[in-house]
Amino acid sequence: MDLVPLSELFNISRGSKLDYNKMTPCSCTENAVSFVGRSGERNGFVGYVEKLTGKAPYKSGLITVALGGSALSSFVQPRLFYTAQNIDVLAPIVEMSIDVKLYYCLCIEANRFRYSTYGREANRTLKTINIPSLESVPAWVHGASKKSINELSTRLNLIYDAAH
Numbered sequence: 001m002d003l004v005p006l007s008e009l010f011n012i013s014r015g016s017k018l019d020y021n022k023m024t025p026c027s028c029t030e031n032a033v034s035f036v037g038r039s040g041e042r043n044g045f046v047g048y049v050e051k052l053t054g055k056a057p058y059k060s061g062l063i064t065v066a067l068g069g070s071a072l073s074s075f076v077q078p079r080l081f082y083t084a085q086n087i088d089v090l091a092p093i094v095e096m097s098i099d100v101k102l103y104y105c106l107c108i109e110a111n112r113f114r115y116s117t118y119g120r121e122a123n124r125t126l127k128t129i130n131i132p133s134l135e136s137v138p139a140w141v142h143g144a145s146k147k148s149i150n151e152l153s154t155r156l157n158l159i160y161d162a163a164h
Helices: 098-109 144-163
Strands: 003-005 010-013 033-036 045-049 063-066 074-076 081-083 087-092 130-132
Touching: 063 098, 074 098, 098 130, 098 144
Parallel strands: 033 081
Antiparallel strands: 003 130, 010 087, 033 045, 063 074, 063 087
16 A cells, blocks of 8 residues: 555645634525534534635535544535634545545544644644555445445335335
């Protein structure tokens, strides 16, 4: 397996650096923007906020990585989003499928043992974390989402058929 620094596959930026308590919360509407914090749960999702004038949200499909808090918690964001402090945003340099992005989230999180909440954070070293090159992504990753959805659909159909 060929390993490369994270920065060879992703453009890495520092995120929005916003405070949720200073944002205007709103309900999930078409114009709502997700707010992503440093949690390792729920995609880091904190709540929906109103779009800020003069501050464009990040596009959906990018990866967020918590540098502190739940260090190296990594998620592909499904909606437009802003981030809290100490979160980096990764934009693939080349086109990647959702399956490959999710695989890289797992690869990034596999390095969390190197960091701690009240000690070493990933602020300076995230870009140097070694991950598999695109050529080294295992074959099973490609199409994994579709396969999982098909298996779930089959199981749900069996449950439905048994009940009727």
